[in-house]
Each structure stands twice: as C-alpha cells, then as structure tokens.
Amino acid sequence: MKNKRFPYYLLYIFLACTGCTTDDDGIGEDPEYTLRIPSHFPVPPEYPDNPMTTAGIELGEKLFFDTRLSGTNTVSCGTCHQPRLAFSEGSRLSVKGVSGKPLLRHVPTLINMAWADNGLFWDGGSTNLESQAFAPLAHEDEMFQNLDELITELREDPEYVSYFRRAFDSDIRINQVMKALAQYQRSLVSADSKYDSHIENGTPLTAIEKQGHQLFKNHCATCHTPGLFTDNDYHNNGLDATFGDTSHDEIYLGRYRVTRNREDLGKYKTPTLRNITVTAPYMHDGRFADLRSVLDFYDRDVQDSETLDPALKQNNRSGIALSEEDKSALIAFLHTLTDKTYVR
Amino acid sequence: MKNYKLALIYVLTVLTLAACNSDDDHTITGEELTATLPGTLNLTLDAVVGQEDFELHTTYDIEGQQLNFNQFRYWISHVILTDTDGEEFSIEDSYYLMEETEAISIQDGAYEYPANKRETITLTGIPAGSYTSIKFAVGIDPAYNDNLSLQAGELSQLNGMTNISWMWHTSYIFASLKGTDTGNDTQLQLETGLNSSYRTVVLTLDKDLEIGGDTDRNLTITTDIAGILNGIKVTETPVIGASTPEAMTTMADNFESNTFTVVPADEE
Known part of the structure; x- marks a missing residue:
C-alpha cells in the first residue's frame, strides 16, 4: 500500500510551478549558460526575458550563418558580419544585401554585445538585439525576407525543429528566431588581446x-x-559641420532622427x-x-x-x-x- | 489520513491558483459569491466620422478636407474595468488590433495581409460585478514596444503594424490611417508610434454594467476619425510619423481625449 501512494505533493509542486507562467516561451533542457565576464569589464545588464542557454546560443549561431534567413536564400547575417573581420564587413558601404544596392551606413562590428545596453544601430534606433534583427531581415536592401515564409522554411527542416525544441521547448516561431540570434550575439566576448x-x-x-x-x-x-x-x-x-541632408528618412542627421532632440544632431x-x-x-x-x-x-x-x-x-x-x-x-x-x- | 492529504492538496491548489489571479485585490462579497461566475463582455469599437458610420473608400469632409481612406488600424491594449468599489480588473494579455482595411502589401510587397474588418473584441473571465468605467491604452507599452520578441495577446510582427523599416526604429506602429486627400489627390499616411505616443483612455459608462454569469454583455464605444484628426491639416502633413513629431503628438493626444465615446446602453 505504501508503495502505491501517489506523491500528491508533486502535483502541488507542479501546479505551483506552472500556474503562474506568463510568457509562453519555455526554456529548454539546459538553462545553464554562464557568460564570461572578464575581470576588468563592467557587470553586464541582465536579460530576464531572454536568458542565455547553451542550446539557445547554438541555435542562434546556426541561424546567424544560414542563408535561408534572406528572401533569396543567398545572404546570412554572417555575410556582412564576418567572424574573420570581428563581425564586420570590410567595405565602406556594403553591397552584399539582396538588392546589391549600397547600404546607407557602414556595417558595425559585433563585439561584446552583451554589454551593449544603450541602443543598437549607429543611432540607437533599436532598443535590444531581439527587436533589432527584424530590420536587416525585413529591409529590401539587406535580407528582404518574408517573415511568414521564413518560419515555413525553418519548420520544414527537422534539425531546426529539434533545435527550437531544445532551446525554447516549443514550436518554431519568429520571436524565438530573434531570441536565439540575440543569445548567440551576446555570447560573443572578446577579451583576449x-x-x-x-x-x-x-x-x-x-x-x-x-x-x-x-x-x-x-x-x-x-x-x-x-x-x-x-x-x-x-x-x-x-x-x-552642417546637417542639411534630410534624405532617406533623415539618416544623415545621426541620433536626432531617433530622439528628435536638436542636441543629438550628428551624434553616433x-x-x-x-x-x-x-x-x-x-x-x-x-x-x-x-x-x-x-x-x-x-x-x-x-x-x-x-x-x-x-x-x-x-x-x-x-x-x-x-x-x-x-x-x-x-x-x-x-x-x-x-x-x-x-x-x- | 488519505482524505486529510487530499484536502490539503485541494487547499494548496486553490491557494496556488488564487495567487496567480491578477485580480488579487478584488474582494468577493458573499452576495457575489452566490450570484455568480465570471462573465463575458463584447466590446465594440465602432469607427465613425462625426455622426456618420465609417466606411472605406468613402469621401468624408473632415476639417474642410475631403478625405477618403483605405486603411484604419490601431492597437488597443491593457484593458481595465473598474467596478463600483473602485476595484480594477485587468484583462490579461490584452493586446488587440482593431482594423478596417483593404488588403495590405507587407514588407514592400513581400506578402499580402488580407482585407479585414474587426471592431469587436470578446473579453472573458471578468469577475462578476457591477462596472462603472473602462480604461485602455492606444498603442503598446514600452516594455513590449521596445522588445518585438516578447509575445502577448495579438502582438505580431507579421501584420504590417511594426516599424521594422519605418525609420529603422524597430517597434510597433500604434495607429495607422491611410488613404487620399481627394481635394489635392495626395496620398495620406497618418501614423503614431514610439513610446512617446502611448496614451491611456479612461471612459465612464453612462450606467453601471452588470457582468457575470452566462449572459454576455455588450458595450459599444465609437472611435471618431474626425476626432483623431482634430487640428491636423493634411495638406501640411500628408505623412505623419516619427519625422513629424508635432503632428504625431497631436494625433496621439486626440486618441486620448477626442476620439472615443461610450454609446449609452439604451441606444445600442
């Protein structure tokens, strides 16, 4: 009789643990990833909405270098953020996007991104890596990807299905693509010079x-x-000396176009x-x-x-x-x- | 022994579930307990132009301007009902896209969002009670606006209501009104976005709304496009957005004060 007893307290623990979940994204089986914090670096910000996991970083790396992320299946994030150039691109204004048109700004490097907590892009137009990735993915001169189609493509690949399962304990969704890419980029620590x-x-x-x-x-x-x-x-x-060129959505005005504060004219x-x-x-x-x-x-x-x-x-x-x-x-x-x- | 344990589990479970209820501070009186289960409210936001019903592809006179629209979309979020005791009940994950639109080309033509008209949202699980006012936001709160990877309610990056290329400021478009100024044959794109445009609207109901039990209740609020454009001269700003902060602020302020009106219950 004793052996047959159902451990009811487990039921309670289960309810207690699942009852309050508000975010529907799970964390996979290996939630442990400790970001390396060099002794002479400041303490990095925390990312409670997207904790880093080994599986999440692996998935992010796979996505980062996958050309399927572009509409033409020819351009990956790594096309313009090349590891051999510290994740930069080497030219003044890249023409490696799907349209072949020169971009309006120089490709930034990706170095110690876990500490980049004050806006992304040269003008800070994006608040975090999770949101930032939508811009190059969607922009017609960069990757020009149909986001719906991207999910369909990834779901057809059993390896991705299992990767997303491991990283997020869930089906493939666009917001998790963004989370995985962010985790991978935050894992890029350079402190061995x-x-x-x-x-x-x-x-x-x-x-x-x-x-x-x-x-x-x-x-x-x-x-x-x-x-x-x-x-x-x-x-x-x-x-x-002057900031008169307001073409291309005021891209030549620096951070001003984000804050609309004249004190930010020409700031990058x-x-x-x-x-x-x-x-x-x-x-x-x-x-x-x-x-x-x-x-x-x-x-x-x-x-x-x-x-x-x-x-x-x-x-x-x-x-x-x-x-x-x-x-x-x-x-x-x-x-x-x-x-x-x-x-x- | 076993019964005692079962009872303990029951109590713990109830406590656990109760702890998760966002309505912790709603006191349930004995009367309510006997009366009722949570109820449902069908909230309709009926687009109008002044006294007229709003329809796409119809020319309206707004501030002396002849305007014709093919798209009207806006986010409603953080819906909160307040009862006669002043207690607030927040609808969880309440992010709703209200719209009346023709088919939309998304991402510069990468794909198409179908034509749609959506004016009613169904709010369920509202604790039984007598409610006196409704509060909601137009737009998306900063936590979600600044992080497109967070998922809640109807938030989506795939419906053309994100600024993924609008100035590269990666966040949501809060409201979008598109069409033509037929007087000048000018295309209009009147939008709000950025955290600075987030507004909360508070509306007092003309009489208390009893919610609870099996019978759905209805509440209609008009959304007046003439009110949204109060003080806006489209000849000066045919495109409103982040690069026209003054006009965008006017539009955002109009959403807060000049747009929404509760339709008296007996006129529905």
Missing part, C-alpha cells in the same frame, strides 16, 4: 605601445572607455576600439580607410558645430593635437587590442 593580458597578468607592453597607451588615456578614453573601449553612448565627433554611437585593426574602414559611413586617416582627422579636420562633443573642443581648438610620432604610438597601442582568438 595583448592589452587584456597586460591588464590581467602584467604582460609588458613595448615602449611605443606604452607611449600610445598613455596618449590614449589622455585623449581617447573619455568616450572609448576601457575595458569595453566604448561608453555605449552617442557623440558628435566633428565629422561634419561610439564604436568599440577592440579589434579595430581588422575592422577598417572607419566611422558610421566608413569614410576613413585606415587608422592613420582617422588620427589625421582628429588632429586636423574636426568640424565645429553646436553639437560637437566638448571633449573635442578644448584649448581653443577643435580636435586633438597629435604629432606624427603620437599617431604612430597610438596605432601601436591600438594593435594591442586585437584579439587573435576572436578574429578567425
């Missing part, structure tokens, strides 16, 4: 790297804050300097081909305007006075930010 080894283990820098490091701390670290080497904020770094998100040596060309429109050109710009060509960042308007001049030797030293330092384990 010579600089990191210097900070964490005292690996010595060469004389010129050291000199560059000091210059960097004096002139660059305000916005390119170590250890992420970005403050995740928006600045007008003086690329242009600070890109990380991690892996900067492999992510040329530079700026939101890819206008500078190499690092020397970028430093020449900061030295000589910073344009004054009402919204120019105060950090670039000191000592009665715009920009940052740098000697040619300074520039060489800074470039030597920037090379210490390349993470060979990340760029593959």
Whole structure:
C-alpha cells in the first residue's frame, strides 16, 4: 500500500510551478549558460526575458550563418558580419544585401554585445538585439525576407525543429528566431588581446605601445572607455559641420532622427576600439580607410558645430593635437587590442 | 489520513491558483459569491466620422478636407474595468488590433495581409460585478514596444503594424490611417508610434454594467476619425510619423481625449 501512494505533493509542486507562467516561451533542457565576464569589464545588464542557454546560443549561431534567413536564400547575417573581420564587413558601404544596392551606413562590428545596453544601430534606433534583427531581415536592401515564409522554411527542416525544441521547448516561431540570434550575439566576448593580458597578468607592453597607451588615456578614453573601449553612448565627433541632408528618412542627421532632440544632431554611437585593426574602414559611413586617416582627422579636420562633443573642443581648438610620432604610438597601442582568438 | 492529504492538496491548489489571479485585490462579497461566475463582455469599437458610420473608400469632409481612406488600424491594449468599489480588473494579455482595411502589401510587397474588418473584441473571465468605467491604452507599452520578441495577446510582427523599416526604429506602429486627400489627390499616411505616443483612455459608462454569469454583455464605444484628426491639416502633413513629431503628438493626444465615446446602453 505504501508503495502505491501517489506523491500528491508533486502535483502541488507542479501546479505551483506552472500556474503562474506568463510568457509562453519555455526554456529548454539546459538553462545553464554562464557568460564570461572578464575581470576588468563592467557587470553586464541582465536579460530576464531572454536568458542565455547553451542550446539557445547554438541555435542562434546556426541561424546567424544560414542563408535561408534572406528572401533569396543567398545572404546570412554572417555575410556582412564576418567572424574573420570581428563581425564586420570590410567595405565602406556594403553591397552584399539582396538588392546589391549600397547600404546607407557602414556595417558595425559585433563585439561584446552583451554589454551593449544603450541602443543598437549607429543611432540607437533599436532598443535590444531581439527587436533589432527584424530590420536587416525585413529591409529590401539587406535580407528582404518574408517573415511568414521564413518560419515555413525553418519548420520544414527537422534539425531546426529539434533545435527550437531544445532551446525554447516549443514550436518554431519568429520571436524565438530573434531570441536565439540575440543569445548567440551576446555570447560573443572578446577579451583576449595583448592589452587584456597586460591588464590581467602584467604582460609588458613595448615602449611605443606604452607611449600610445598613455596618449590614449589622455585623449581617447573619455568616450572609448576601457575595458569595453566604448561608453555605449552617442557623440558628435566633428565629422561634419552642417546637417542639411534630410534624405532617406533623415539618416544623415545621426541620433536626432531617433530622439528628435536638436542636441543629438550628428551624434553616433561610439564604436568599440577592440579589434579595430581588422575592422577598417572607419566611422558610421566608413569614410576613413585606415587608422592613420582617422588620427589625421582628429588632429586636423574636426568640424565645429553646436553639437560637437566638448571633449573635442578644448584649448581653443577643435580636435586633438597629435604629432606624427603620437599617431604612430597610438596605432601601436591600438594593435594591442586585437584579439587573435576572436578574429578567425 | 488519505482524505486529510487530499484536502490539503485541494487547499494548496486553490491557494496556488488564487495567487496567480491578477485580480488579487478584488474582494468577493458573499452576495457575489452566490450570484455568480465570471462573465463575458463584447466590446465594440465602432469607427465613425462625426455622426456618420465609417466606411472605406468613402469621401468624408473632415476639417474642410475631403478625405477618403483605405486603411484604419490601431492597437488597443491593457484593458481595465473598474467596478463600483473602485476595484480594477485587468484583462490579461490584452493586446488587440482593431482594423478596417483593404488588403495590405507587407514588407514592400513581400506578402499580402488580407482585407479585414474587426471592431469587436470578446473579453472573458471578468469577475462578476457591477462596472462603472473602462480604461485602455492606444498603442503598446514600452516594455513590449521596445522588445518585438516578447509575445502577448495579438502582438505580431507579421501584420504590417511594426516599424521594422519605418525609420529603422524597430517597434510597433500604434495607429495607422491611410488613404487620399481627394481635394489635392495626395496620398495620406497618418501614423503614431514610439513610446512617446502611448496614451491611456479612461471612459465612464453612462450606467453601471452588470457582468457575470452566462449572459454576455455588450458595450459599444465609437472611435471618431474626425476626432483623431482634430487640428491636423493634411495638406501640411500628408505623412505623419516619427519625422513629424508635432503632428504625431497631436494625433496621439486626440486618441486620448477626442476620439472615443461610450454609446449609452439604451441606444445600442
């Protein structure tokens, strides 16, 4: 008799555990994934609506490199975010989208995305990776995918059916595609450069790297804050003096088009300097081909305007006075930010 | 022994289920307990233009402008009923797309959303009671608006009510009115979106609405398109959206104050 007793308390526990679920997305069988947080990084934000799991990240990686995500089945996220270029694309304005037309902004890198909690895109037009992915997927010059059709395509693939089952304990749905892509991108941590080894283990820098490091701390670290080497904020770094071109939904006005605040005219998100040596060309429109050109710009060509960042308007001049030797030293330092384990 | 355990399970289960009820603070009186089970309310949002019924492909005079529409869509969310004691009952996952539209080309023609007219939503599981007012939002609250991967109610990325390419600001379109200014033969695209356009509407019912038991109750509210366009000159802004913040704010404010009217119960 004793052996036959039904463990009623299990029923209670079951009811207690299932009764209050509000989100219908489950978490698969392996909810454990611990994001690597390097000791000299800030604490990353939490993502309670989309906790990272090993299965979710694996699924996200598979989706990220799957050309079926585009309407023509020829373009994947990885087409323009290439791991060997620290998830950038290499050209000024990419023509790799399905229409072959040049995009209006330079492909951003994907580095330490778990810490990117202040908007995505160069102007912060998207709040999180889960929403952001809809734009390239749907845009006619990027992947131009019919989202309904994408789900049908993925459901025809038994491997995906099982992947979604494992990651989300559910059928394939578009919002889980977005969640998986976000999880994969957040798992991309770059913190194994010579600089990191210097900070964490005292690996010595060469004389010129050291000199560059000091210059960097004096002139660059305000916005390119170590250890992420970005403050995740928006600045007008003086690329242009005026903002008159309102074409293409005001894309040339910077963050202004998102906030409608005139103080945000010409502001763009600070890109990380991690892996900067492999992510040329530079700026939101890819206008500078190499690092020397970028430093020449900061030295000589910073344009004054009402919204120019105060950090670039000191000592009665715009920009940052740098000697040619300074520039060489800074470039030597920037090379210490390349993470060979990340760029593959 | 066994009965005792069963009773314990029953009590725990009831407590567990009760804990999940979002209506924790609704006090059930003895009278209500005998009266009744939760009831159903059919809420109709009847589109009108002033005193006239709204129809697609019909020209209306709105603020001296001759306007003809082929699409009217808007999100209603967070529907809350307040009873005579001032207790609020929130309809769970209440995100509803109200619409009267011809077929819509989605994602620049990637696929088509069929023509549809939807003015009534059915709200079930409302605790029996006597309700005095209704509250709802036009638009999607920031938590969901900022994260398109969260699923609740009728929220969907596939029906053309997301801004996945509208300025690349990836969020929902809260309301969309499209058609023609026939006076100038100009195409109109009048939309609200972004968290700044989110508005809550509170309407007091002309008499208490008794909900509960097996008989569905009906409530009709008119949605006046002339009210939505109060103060809007379409010759100046034939396209309203994030790039025309002033006109968009006017539209959003109109949704809050000039659009919805409860139809008295005896006139339904």
